[in-house]
Amino acid sequence: MFYRDYLRFVGSFTNIVGVVMQDLARLLDDPAFAIDRNNSYEMVPLREKAYGQFCAACKALGIALPPLEKDIQDYYLPKVETHENAASKDNLRLVSEIRDLTDNELCRAVALVLETFPATGANSHDGISKKNLMAVVNRELVNSGQEPFRFLPELRRPPEDLSFERELLVLIVDDKVEDIFRTALSLTGWPKLKVSWELQNSKLSWSPTDEQKDQEVNRLVKAIVAGNPDIVLMDQGLRGIDGSSLVPGVLRALPSAVVIANTGGSADELHAAGAVSSANKGRKDASGNEGICLALSRLGWVQFRARANRGEAIISPRSFSEYKS
Numbered sequence: 657m658f659y660r661d662y663l664r665f666v667g668s669f670t671n672i673v674g675v676v677m678q679d680l681a682r683l684l685d686d687p688a689f690a691i692d693r694n695n696s697y698e699m700v701p702l703r704e705k706a707y708g709q710f711c712a713a714c715k716a717l718g719i720a721l722p723p724l725e726k727d728i729q730d731y732y733l734p735k736v737e738t739h740e741n742a743a744s745k746d747n748l749r750l751v752s753e754i755r756d757l758t759d760n761e762l763c764r765a766v767a768l769v770l771e772t773f774p775a776t777g778a779n780s781h782d783g784i785s786k787k788n789l790m791a792v793v794n795r796e797l798v799n800s801g802q803e804p805f806r807f808l809p810e811l812r813r814p815p816e817d818l819s820f821e822r823e824l825l826v827l828i829v830d831d832k833v834e835d836i837f838r839t840a841l842s843l844t845g846w847p848k849l850k851v852s853w854e855l856q857n858s859k860l861s862w863s864p865t866d867e868q869k870d871q872e873v874n875r876l877v878k879a880i881v882a883g884n885p886d887i888v889l890m891d892q893g894l895r896g897i898d899g900s901s902l903v904p905g906v907l908r909a910l911p912s913a914v915v916i917a918n919t920g921g922s923a924d925e926l927h928a929a930g931a932v933s934s935a936n937k938g939r940k941d942a943s944g945n946e947g948i949c950l951a952l953s954r955l956g957w958v959q960f961r962a963r964a965n966r967g968e969a970i971i972s973p974r975s976f977s978e979y980k981s
Contacts, residue, residue, distance in 0.1 A: 661685065662680070662681035662684045662685050662710060662722060663678075663681040663682070663685055665677070665681070665710075665714060665719060665720070665722055666678050666681050667719070669717060672813065672814070672845060672847070673713050673716050673717055673811070673813075674717070675845050675847065676709070676713050676811070676812075676813070676814070676844055676845035677710060677713045677714070677717075679840075679843070679844035679845055679851070680706055680709055680710045680713070680841075680844050681710070683706055683837060683840055683841060683844070684703065684706055684707065684710065688833055688836075688855065689703070689833055689836075689837050690727075691703060691727040691728070691731070695833065695834055696727075696731055698834040699833070699834050699837070700727070700728055700731045702834060702837050702838055702841065703725060703727075703728060703837075704725075704728050705809075705841065706837075706841055706844075707722075707725055707728070708806075708807070708808060708809045709809065709811065709812055709844070710722065711806055711808050712808045712809055712810065712811040713811055715808060716811055721806065723798075724794060724798065724804050724806075729791050729794060729795065732785075732787045732788050732790075732791035733788070733791045733792065733795065734788065734792070790805060790807075793805065812844075812845075813845065814843075814844070814845040814846045814847065822848065823848045823849070823850055824848060824849055824850070824886040824887060825850050825852065825883065825884065825885045825886050825887070826843065826849055826850065826851045826852070826885065826886070826887045826888075826889060827852050827853065827854060827880060827883050827885035827887070827888050827889065828840060828851065828852070828853040828854070828889045828918065829853075829854045829856070829876070829880060829888060829889065829890050829891055829894075829899065829902070829918075830853070830854075830855065830856065830891040830894070830918070830937075831855070831856040831857075831858075831891065831893075831894045831895045832891075833855060835891065835920075835937050836853045836855060838937055838938045838939070839889060839918060839935065839937050839938040840853065840938075841938060842938030843938075852883060852885070854876070854879055854880060854883070856876065856894050856895055858872060858875075858895055858896070860872050860895050860896040860897070861896060862895065862896055863896070864896040864897070868896070869896065869897050869901070872896060872897050873897055873901050873902055873905065874905075876894075876897075876902055877902055877905035877906055877909070880902065880906050881905075881906065881909040881910055884910065885910070885913060886912075886913060886914070887913065887914050887915075887916060888906060888913060888914070888915045888916065889916050889918035889935055890902065890903060890915050890916065890917060890918055890919075890926060890931055891918055891919050891937075892917070892919040892921060892922075892923065892925060892926055893919065893921065898925060899919070899926060900925040900926045900928065900929040900931070901929075903915050903926065903929035903930045903931055904929055904930060907930050914932060915930060915931040915932070916931060916932055916933050916934075916935050917931040917932070917933060917934045917935065918934075918935040918936070918937055919934070919936075919937070920936065920937055920939070
């Protein structure tokens, strides 16, 4: 099941928390970022992070929280229920005592946890995480009509000292939905940044001919240019082609645009083609800053080609301080 109605929680809030919620809702509601068996290992933690941020924003605004995402819950639930005879004698005795003492649904949920995971007593938690345990507890709470537990993170707020003089369009180019989601998630709530994406959803083989490469490069360059972005976040390892092969065509067609390297590996080829900085797909670098934030901060010191030549101030260099999430 894919829950697609986060936007209804946003309402008419226009403050910074409301902007964060709007951006998060747009990501969470997009069917392109649904969890499936092919991407669950990476998409579940990403959607879980976005969901947690959305709930934290709801709490900050004093509004109702959205229901748990079933796909995330199902991912953490045990795939095979542990039979009663596998549980330790101590756990079975405790299960019986709890169930005899009270009808409280939370106690029932705790009892079920002990029954499902026999190693939760004095034994170790080999192979069992806190999220596995809470998934079982929350399943029982939801089934009994009660509110589930939610561990809300601290609300991540964007930098407050940005100085864009007009709205800028950021376009993320990648061949993996999870990397687009991660990058876009790191930009949620940034004022006057409109984030869009171009997913390379191509049937191009991983070893295409030169002619096929040229056709794919031309197709993607046209798609990027059609969006008229101010900033392009470019992945290097696209399907069958290098992102660096797109950069010259994009900059010829959009001389006022800035291309930022957005790759998990080396950005040398992208830099050689005309890209700047390195955004690292929204991941954190060794100093604790997110690569995307650092990359955009450095734009304060990069002259915008055509616009800078016209003396048009787009970004104030001193407005970008290093941002720690």
